Amino acid sequence: MSQSTDATLAPGAAGAEAVDPERRRLLVATCIAGGAASGAVAWPFLASMQPSDRARALGAPVEADISALEPGQQMIVEWQGKPVWIVRRTKEMLATLTQDTAQLADPNSKRSEQPTAAQNEYRSLKPEYLVVVGICTHLGCSPTARFAPNDPSMGPNWPGGFLCPCHGSKFDLAGRVFANMPAPDNLPVPNYKYLSDTKLLIGDETKGA
Amino acid sequence: MANTSTTPPVRQHWAHQLLDWVDARFPLTPLWESQWGKYIAPKNMNFWYIFGSLSALVLALQIVTGIFLTMNYKPDALLAFASVEYIMREVPWGWLIRYMHSTGASAFFIVVYLHMFRGLLYGSYRKPRELTWIFGCLIFLSLMAEAFFGYQLPWGQMSFWGAQVIVNLFAAIPVIGPDLAIWIRGDYVIGDATLNRFFAFHVIAIPLVLIGLVVAHLMALHETGSNNPDGIEIKKQPKDPHTGLPLDGIYAHPYYSVKDVFGVAVFLLVFSIIMFFAPEMGGYFLEYNNFIPADPLKTPPHIAPVWYFTPYYSIQRATTTDLLYVLAAGVVVLVAFYWREIPRGLWRKLTLAVAAVLLVGFYFIEAKVWGVVLMGASVLFFFLMPWLDRAPVKSIRYKGPLYKTALAIFVVAFLVLGWLGTEAPTPAYTRLAQVGTLLYFGFFILMPWYSKADSHKPVPSRVTK
Numbered sequence: 286m287s288q289s290t291d292a293t294l295a296p297g298a299a300g301a302e303a304v305d306p307e308r309r310r311l312l313v314a315t316c317i318a319g320g321a322a323s324g325a326v327a328w329p330f331l332a333s334m335q336p337s338d339r340a341r342a343l344g345a346p347v348e349a350d351i352s353a354l355e356p357g358q359q360m361i362v363e364w365q366g367k368p369v370w371i372v373r374r375t376k377e378m379l380a381t382l383t384q385d386t387a388q389l390a391d392p393n394s395k396r397s398e399q400p401t402a403a404q405n406e407y408r409s410l411k412p413e414y415l416v417v418v419g420i421c422t423h424l425g426c427s428p429t430a431r432f433a434p435n436d437p438s439m440g441p442n443w444p445g446g447f448l449c450p451c452h453g454s455k456f457d458l459a460g461r462v463f464a465n466m467p468a469p470d471n472l473p474v475p476n477y478k479y480l481s482d483t484k485l486l487i488g489d490e491t492k493g494a
Numbered sequence: 495m496a497n498t499s500t501t502p503p504v505r506q507h508w509a510h511q512l513l514d515w516v517d518a519r520f521p522l523t524p525l526w527e528s529q530w531g532k533y534i535a536p537k538n539m540n541f542w543y544i545f546g547s548l549s550a551l552v553l554a555l556q557i558v559t560g561i562f563l564t565m566n567y568k569p570d571a572l573l574a575f576a577s578v579e580y581i582m583r584e585v586p587w588g589w590l591i592r593y594m595h596s597t598g599a600s601a602f603f604i605v606v607y608l609h610m611f612r613g614l615l616y617g618s619y620r621k622p623r624e625l626t627w628i629f630g631c632l633i634f635l636s637l638m639a640e641a642f643f644g645y646q647l648p649w650g651q652m653s654f655w656g657a658q659v660i661v662n663l664f665a666a667i668p669v670i671g672p673d674l675a676i677w678i679r680g681d682y683v684i685g686d687a688t689l690n691r692f693f694a695f696h697v698i699a700i701p702l703v704l705i706g707l708v709v710a711h712l713m714a715l716h717e718t719g720s721n722n723p724d725g726i727e728i729k730k731q732p733k734d735p736h737t738g739l740p741l742d743g744i745y746a747h748p749y750y751s752v753k754d755v756f757g758v759a760v761f762l763l764v765f766s767i768i769m770f771f772a773p774e775m776g777g778y779f780l781e782y783n784n785f786i787p788a789d790p791l792k793t794p795p796h797i798a799p800v801w802y803f804t805p806y807y808s809i810q811r812a813t814t815t816d817l818l819y820v821l822a823a824g825v826v827v828l829v830a831f832y833w834r835e836i837p838r839g840l841w842r843k844l845t846l847a848v849a850a851v852l853l854v855g856f857y858f859i860e861a862k863v864w865g866v867v868l869m870g871a872s873v874l875f876f877f878l879m880p881w882l883d884r885a886p887v888k889s890i891r892y893k894g895p896l897y898k899t900a901l902a903i904f905v906v907a908f909l910v911l912g913w914l915g916t917e918a919p920t921p922a923y924t925r926l927a928q929v930g931t932l933l934y935f936g937f938f939i940l941m942p943w944y945s946k947a948d949s950h951k952p953v954p955s956r957v958t959k
């Protein structure tokens with residue numbers, strides 16, 4: 286294919302073997318530029334996998350009507366695709382929260398997520414109503430209610446609370462996790478406020494849980 | 495091409511003429527001959543050598559059935575579940591195509607696990623087949639990804655909560671984790687965006703990677719030639735003076751073609767029995783909870799992955815704070831144990847650095863992160879097999895009691911971990927899974943020691959029966 290007329294090889298056989306430093310430099314520069322350009326082109330594709338504008342806009346707060354909720358009952362509302370639980374706690378249920386906090390991993394919710402107004406032993410604005418995001422802080426399953434105290438399947442001295450079906454994390458009636466469970470933190474409390482005595486606005490202030 | 499002027503032209507059959515025409519333009523005959531037609535294989539390949547062809551068959555089956563499922567499936571969180579039921583009930587023969595595909599997924603893992611086990615039996619990963627093995631491991635990783643994405647598509651309860659847990663594993667990675675999880679989901683929660691992209695991965699991205707890897711796997715194999723149950727390199731044997739082939743070699747075609755066809759027939763028989771009479775396989779191939787539409791507000795009371803992931807799921811669940819203490823002790827003991835074997839200088843410094851990072855990490859980083867690391871490591875260790883095994887012989891036939899015991903323990907640990915992964919965790923089961931996890935890793939990490947310390951039998955120069 287290549288003939289002796291090829292100008293680049295003209296100076297003789299030795300010249301054909303030797304590396305021309307100038308050309309080599311050009312080659313390296315071209316490769317770097319090409320590589321950088323390919324990398325830059327990858328960006329739009331990777332970035333297209335981020336949440337879309339529509340998904341970002343869907344964080345709107347939701348209203349919850351709690352007028353029908355009886356003492357000891359739980360209701361679930363969907364907010365940002367997540368379950369938010371509202372539990373109307375009885376006097377007895379509230380009493381369990383102050384009993385034996387030594388068994389809890391984070392009894393005072395120091396490293397857990399909640400609005401400051403709810404960083405108290407009840408983890409709520411009004412003690413009677415608990416509002417938490419029902420997503421386990423371990424790997425995101427939704428725990429199930431185990432309200433009955435001393436439920437034999439829950440081990441000794443069960444005060445009542447929640448059990449995560451996935452890896453067995455246990456939470457008390459304020460969504461506080463027990464110690465030595467896979468879940469590290471308490472269930473997050475979202476931002477919320479009372480619109481009236483029987484209406485809640487969950488997810489107020491846009492910031493998600 | 496050749497000089498034909500001296501001999502009168504022979505009239506060829508039109509099919510040969512067509513083949514010549516193609517060969518002059520595309521290397522069809524050379525490809526066929528190098529990859530199969532004139533490929534020389536050891537004459538003693540046994541039962542265990544069927545699972546490679548069967549893997550290829552199942553790959554083809556999954557691709558074909560997948561294409562037809564795609565014609566009626568809807569990758570939309572509101573429509574997906576119903577579209578699968580529509581395929582099952584209203585599309586003519588839709589149930590058959592779906593059951594072929596769902597049974598095929600489990601069959602794929604069965605044949606690939608057996609195929610890999612063959613490698614462990616006969617040392618197929620050893621020099622010179624390291625790349626064949628590594629391409630195989632990459633296939634295994636891709637297959638896991640393919641199965642995971644596929645399992646999301648019916649959008650049942652297990653699809654949803656399985657995806658939730660697995661994506662949250664990534665969220666556990668320090669610093670970048672939460673953003674990474676959002677990027678994977680394409681949303682703040684598992685939802686329509688997630689389903690739609692998992693569909694894209696499942697039907698095109700990963701299958702392309704799989705096909706490419708299978709081609710590379712087979713090209714690498716046909717370059718080095720197949721291993722065999724005796725672990726003897728037939729290419730190093732003298733050639734038979736009459737045939738010009740290695741003494742223990744035969745042509746793959748027609749000898750192994752016939753054997754493979756027989757294997758395929760038996761496989762299809764078993765496959766059909768399962769597909770027609772037990773497509774759910776008692777909840778192992780298709781989980782009961784997945785016949786309930788995805789409900790983001792409620793996790794089913796008992797969730798477990800499909801059977802082929804359960805060993806790895808068990809390892810992840812077994813990684814609690816207690817296990818980290820054992821792992822920390824294990825790291826110290828291992829470094830001390832192997833210290834004299836590690837070359838001086840850079841390697842020793844590197845070992846100390848890695849050990850230090852692990853020890854500090856075990857102390858400061860939550861157990862769930864290590865669960866993810868261990869789950870990844872349990873697959874990645876397979877890649878290292880060619881260098882972990884220091885035995886002077888390849889095949890288990892000439893290996894000593896140490897390797898045989900280690901392999902038996904590994905298989906039992908793998909099966910027990912798999913069973914535990916289908917059960918709800920109790921404290922006793924978690925302990926058992928922790929023991930299983932240590933045995934699983936022990937098989938790999940202690941291999942450089944026991945494979946060398948073992949007694950070995952002499953390898954004959956010719957293959958045996």
Ligand code: HEM
Nearest residue numbers: 543545546547549550610613618627630631633634720721
């Ligand atoms: C889609 C999946 C796969 C396909 C289609 C496939 C296909 C094949 C075929 C046709 C052979 C030759 C026949 C035989 O030796 O059984 C083979 C050999 C081999 N495969 Fe695979 N394979 C797959 C996955 C894997 C995996 C996951 C591994 C290991 C991690 C692996 C490791 C090997 C090795 C080491 C050999 C050479 C065996 C020997 O010569 O003893 N393969 N493969």
Ligand code: FES
Nearest residue numbers: 421423424449452
């Ligand atoms: S997800 Fe709740 S314990 Fe793991």
